Amino acid sequence: MRLTNAEQAATPRSGAPIPTPAAPAAATKEPGARPSHWRPDIEGLRALAVGAVIASHIGFFYAEGGFIGVDVFFVISGFLITSLLLREIDRTGRVSITGFYARRAVRLLPAAAVVLAATLAAAWIWLPRTRLPDIATDAAAAALNVVNIRLAREGTEYLNADAVPSPLQHFWSLAVEEQFYIFWPLLLLAVALLARRVWGGRFAPGDHLRRRRTAAIAVVLTAIGAASLYLSATQSGPDPVWSYFGIHTRAWELAAGAGVAVAAAHLRRLPAWAAAAGSWAGLGLIGASVLLIDERTAFPGTAAALPVAGTALVIAAGCAPHRFGATMLLGVAPAQYVGKISYGLYLWHWPLVMIGPAMLGVEEPRLRHYLVLMAAAFLLAVATFHLVENPIRTRRTLVQVPSRALAMGGGLITGALALSILASLQPMPAASNEEAAEITGDDATVWDLLDESSDVDTVPANLTPALEDAKLDEPALYDDGCVVERDDPNVDEDCWYGDPDGDKTLVLFGDSHAAQWFPAVNQLAEAAGWRLLAMTKANCSVPDVREYDPKLEREYTECPEWKDGVYDLLDDVEPDAVVAATYDDKEVMADDPDAAWTDGWVESVERLEESADEVYYLADSPDLGEDVPDCLAENPQDASTCVGDLDDALIEPERREDTEAAVADTGARVVDPIPWMCDVDEGTCPVVVGNLLVYRDSNHLAARFVAELAPQLAAAIPLEPAESQ
Structure with missing residues (x-):
């Protein structure tokens, strides 16, 4: 079963990246207001992606390839996060690393911590106790953003061939993103500093530094994307487990979105008719991916180019003003709301798929049972967004003081690790004090x-x-x-x-x-x-x-x-x-x-x-x-x-x-x-x-x-x- 994860970097209201404390948006807008760069087409893409993932996981009609939703989210994430970082570089000439990770912590960790705790509790109550130690280990790995590595190692061991998937397995793609964002802001900072030293002299033309810096970033990005795409194309067949879960074969998807962000200034000059046509073509490629890709497709491989290209086309087209594009469909109100809560919806849906049937007392769940469970996931996502995500990520004391946000993030990670340890120490349920006859090979055989x-x-x-x-x-x-x-x-x-x-x-x-x-x-x-x-x-x-x-x-x-x-x-x-x-x-x-x-x-x-x-x-x-x-x-x-x-x-x-x-x-x-x-x-x-x-x-x-x-x-x-x- 394919497992995917939604993009996680979003603004207080819309799901776009949270501005840095020094950004104009933070200074001029009330918490929760949409920033000027808010994109309804991207919000709709989020809804489409999380819907495809859920449809695939519950066995919905003709949606076997819905796991490509993760690729859609990777491209979105690469675009939004890189756009945020480039704006900061243009404004200040550098990247605040602490500010970047503080924003990630405020945006991602609260909801993730709630889901981790709830899943551990549900597993303890409804799943066989023999599974609890492994699930607890998964929770610890998820909290540390290395669960994709754990899953890859476990998946390559033959003795786990018939193991039931973990209810926390879907955290793998969040781990991939965080691993990418360990080095990507640092690379951008290094390029920005080097560019200022080489091309930022006192007598340099006004826009000279910005153009050269953008070109240097494009070169670095192309090198990362090309190397990762090569590994994806060559390793997905012979080594499918590590290729599916690994950062080395997924980085190019994030790089594709980042490339659109780097080219955004040029894309704004696209003719309106070309932008509209491109957005529909991109949406068509995403839809075709759901129908054409299935469990037997070597993935990501080269097959992932279909949803990645489709998502990049929609985002690129949205950089230019146009009418009659795919936003006509992606921008409808229901899609906008689902996109807004897509992170929480993704986090909740998989634990309910894996534990929900036991909660309902259903041994062989059917589609109707999963639809009920997904309705519950939607309600939980709504509650999580309005009671946890939005209040915390718009709290000025956290948004404007990175050290507090990082301290909160460290506390949530520590708490998740503590819960994981506690869960792993739970004893097996007592059966009987009576002892059976021992097989000795002599007296009893x-x-x-x-x-x-x-x-x-x-x-x-x-x-x-x-x-x-x-x-x-x-x-x-x-x-x-x-x-x-x-x-x-x-x-x-x-x-x-x-x-x-x-x-x-x-x-x-x-x-x-x-x-x-x-x-x-x-x-x-x-x-x-x-x-x-x-x-x-x-x-x-x-x-x-x-x-x-x-x-x-x-x-x-x-x-x-x-x-x-x-x-x-x-x-x-x-x-x-x-x-x-x-x-x-x-x-x-x-x-x-x-x-x-x-x-x-x-x-x-x-x-x-x-x-x-x-x-x-x-x-x-x-x-x-x-x-x-x-x-x-x-x-x-x-x-x-x-x-x-x-x-x-x-x-x-x-x-x-x-x-x-x-x-x-x-x-x-x-x-x-x-x-x-x-x-x-x-x-x-x-x-x-x-x-x-x-x-x-x-x-x-x-x-x-x-x-x-x-x-x-x-x-x-x-x-x-x-x-x-």
């Missing part, structure tokens, strides 16, 4: 307790791992870097385990659903005196198929490249046995995906048989469809609610049967693990067996649980003990 586990009522006090630690209960392969990341096609030849002195070699091959079996497979290898080579890669299927990767948002070309490298390595190693496993829920790019999947498994198994003496196809484990630790945290007194239905937990059961039969025909051995973790007779898949948590998310088995399945795995995959044993 998973096999002994499985049949009665679907009727477990409460989460045991000695649950292992504890719910708050469930996400961390992963195989050692991850810490060792032996689960290769998506964008890396290289084979790591150093992932050796088992008995290092063993004469025979076992290979574990596949994606994360192969890696999850490592604790048991490694026990087998150690007990038999075999070496174990772990060849696993994030989301990379064993079968020879073309697959679409939702994280990369394109065909997963690195997967077959990596597998070719693995096959070459296995030809050299000549393993005695290979255990291959894969998550069945993959998007196969073929006319007949099921047939391609089965045929792909056969081709890959036959290729493995060229190198190995024995090949074992370890069929996929169940997918329960919802995060198990979250479910148990919500239902600590009724754990049976989280028990999975076996029929629903098997992905494509008919294809699974066909694949097992086809692989068996190749001579490979098929191992079905379902009876080890599900009550086949009752058709249920427990989530707690004895004191063990079975799943660390919706579909990955917990490492501690897998370790206890070693006896079952040993019976299915008998390894002949080495002679030294």
Whole structure:
């Protein structure tokens, strides 16, 4: 799901930048009055952008590409903020850095702090307690304007593939803006000072310094924009997560708006007919972006040029006086009001999208539910604007004394950090004082307790791992870097385990659903005196198929490249046995995906048989469809609610049967693990067996649980003990 953020620099009434204390507007106008440079077309663009974002997020008709609203806001922000800074430079010859950041603090932080606090409280009340630490960390990152970096890092980790988006994820674009504005005012100040030294002599012509200074700013701006656009075009495909959230691929969008501000004096001379036509053309490009761009578009890439160019055209056209332009539509009263409250509307809408269904008690929300929630977001935005934003940003003691504004901003950030820490320390809800039978591998085993586990009522006090630690209960392969990341096609030849002195070699091959079996497979290898080579890669299927990767948002070309490298390595190693496993829920790019999947498994198994003496196809484990630790945290007194239905937990059961039969025909051995973790007779898949948590998310088995399945795995995959044993 794409997430975007609205432009945040606005005036007391209209949403345009707040004048500096020394600006004429501040001296001649009452707080809340519109400055002379107020632009109704820009106010309308804000309304259009936030409306597109919301429509995209709630699944409104034909609005999948509405996330481009963030690009509209970036251009608006670049134009307005740079216009403000250029006016200050023209007036004083320099930029007040403290004044600039004071205005940002007064404009942005109060509303953001209110939303952060309210979201943390709502998450504590309505969301599973297991999610609260992560949301608290997101809140801290948002307060420090680094949440985009956190999201990029989290998004590139395969174990978070099925994680629910954070209700604070939308703060990423505010972080991008603030990161841009860390260096942009400083660059403008440096250019202004250098220009005055070089061209500002006593005998220089009157307008000479201003023209040269503007040209120098244009050169700097062009260099920044060109470099960022190049990174956007070249990195959005191979590295989509960092490209989407990163300042390096977004700076050009802000620079585009800044470029319009630099050229504004020339744009004022546009013929009226050209300005009117340009504004409509720009509006058309923005509308086309919503319709043509979707989740599969490599973004921002070059695709973002469509909404960026459209927004720049509308703003540029508005620099010249004209009639019959797009302001006829953008300037209507409802659009003007929505534009005025767009910052608060953006801040409130996403937490309500993510938490609102739980507040309403709706498990599968529909569009009508989201429309109700967006009505609530509108009311909250109105209240926030009139009770928080406007009163604070028009308060003379803050507007005219930057030190006070900065102190207020520091206090709000500190308060948000304190709330984040407090939220992260909240304990899990108490379930029961009773302790379940411990799985010891001797007295009580998973096999002994499985049949009665679907009727477990409460989460045991000695649950292992504890719910708050469930996400961390992963195989050692991850810490060792032996689960290769998506964008890396290289084979790591150093992932050796088992008995290092063993004469025979076992290979574990596949994606994360192969890696999850490592604790048991490694026990087998150690007990038999075999070496174990772990060849696993994030989301990379064993079968020879073309697959679409939702994280990369394109065909997963690195997967077959990596597998070719693995096959070459296995030809050299000549393993005695290979255990291959894969998550069945993959998007196969073929006319007949099921047939391609089965045929792909056969081709890959036959290729493995060229190198190995024995090949074992370890069929996929169940997918329960919802995060198990979250479910148990919500239902600590009724754990049976989280028990999975076996029929629903098997992905494509008919294809699974066909694949097992086809692989068996190749001579490979098929191992079905379902009876080890599900009550086949009752058709249920427990989530707690004895004191063990079975799943660390919706579909990955917990490492501690897998370790206890070693006896079952040993019976299915008998390894002949080495002679030294």
